Amino acid sequence: MQYDWYNTQIKQRLRELKSLRDIDDSKEIRIAISACEAQLGYRKPHSKKEPSARDLYLSEYLEFKKYNMIWPDLKKFASLGSKGITFDVEKSKIALEPSQMFEMTHDFFRDATPQKTFEDFLHFYKNRRKDVHFITNSPESLYAESFYLPYYREHFIQMIPRNEFGDLSTLSHEYGHGIQFLNNYCQKWFSRNSLFIEIISTFYEFLTLIHYSHNGEYQEAATMALLDNWEEMKYAAGNINTFLTYTDLMGLNECANKYELVKEIDSFIKEFGPTNIAEISKEDGLISDNIIYVFAASIVCQLLNIYYEDPDKAFYYANKLMMIRPTLSPEEFYEEILNVGIFPNDGFIQFEEHMKRELTRFS
Ligand SMILES: [Zn+2]
Helix, strand or coil, rough: CCCHHHHHHHHHHHHHHHHHHHCCCCCHHHHHHHHHHHHCCCCCCCCCCCCCCHHHHHHEEEEEEEHHHHHHHHHHHHHHHHHCCCCCCCCCCCCCCCCHHHHHHHHHHHHHHHHHHHHHHHHHHHCCHHHECCCCCCCCCCCEEEECCCCCEEEEEEEECCCCCCHHHHHHHHHHHHHHHHHHHCCHHHHCCHHHHHHHHHHHHHHHHHHHCCCCCHHHHHHHHHHHHHHHHHHHHHHHHHHHHHHHHHCHHHCHHHHHHHHHHHHHHHCCCCCCCHHHHHCCCHHHHHHHHHHHHHHHHHHHHHHHHHHHHHHHHHHHCCCCCCCCCCCHHHHHHHHHHHCCCCHHHEEEEEEHHHHHHHC
């Protein structure tokens, strides 16, 4: 089976839903139909033409601007990151078979999360043979993605394993999305509040590795994968910080319209050449794509510090975060996160120190 597996499933469901609508035109069915349609229209064909440095910078800037309320957090995360420890992590090339990944994900949710979370997980897990697809041969650069289908309460996952231990935590991450949407589904997650969509999934992703860094035969592999994930987040945060620094330098935030933005970017390029930003984007994909992950990590590090002290409390907070209404405005949503008592970046140093100690177990 190939890469189009995912959308084939969704197309089939869409056909069913449309015939269901003829007999039951309920809100639930209409929401499910529009979720399918949004997903099927989602994958844009790749443009053949390479964008110019100016076009690339401009589109990145406009994407960043959507998130300007958290720029201070992103900057702080990045600067803390550069002051932190840089682990020299040997990528753990322990490849797990799909059956092993399933089993270990299952055991993690059973042994290390509250009963309710485990039950939510089981709701999807029982259909794993039908709903989860591992792609072994694909030209796409995709790592993993999932799609929650309301009404049926189904969750499809497709993933191209990298054949490293971290694949396990990626599977948990995707299940985390399923659990989140099973409890609090709204299409506003994907439009208005996509900034907050990765918090719960990232929490379960890291937690899986923390669990296996203390249990079973893969303790070292899990610890290394955990550090590797963390280093990746810091690297992404560093790119974001570089971008914001250039943006400040050009004074883009003072520009009143697109014409002025283009003028500033052009004069910058004229003076300094196409910036290395264009180079970063070419190598690692769009910088703005990583904002939601870096922001999630800035919150999750604090949740994990709480977890080390008191797991129940961490799950209690995570649950509160999961249930924040995605119909709020992004500003209100952010305010709600702070009201829960979770402050982005607050636990960054502490989390790094913790991992540094963990590392000594294997040296
Ligand atoms: Zn995700």
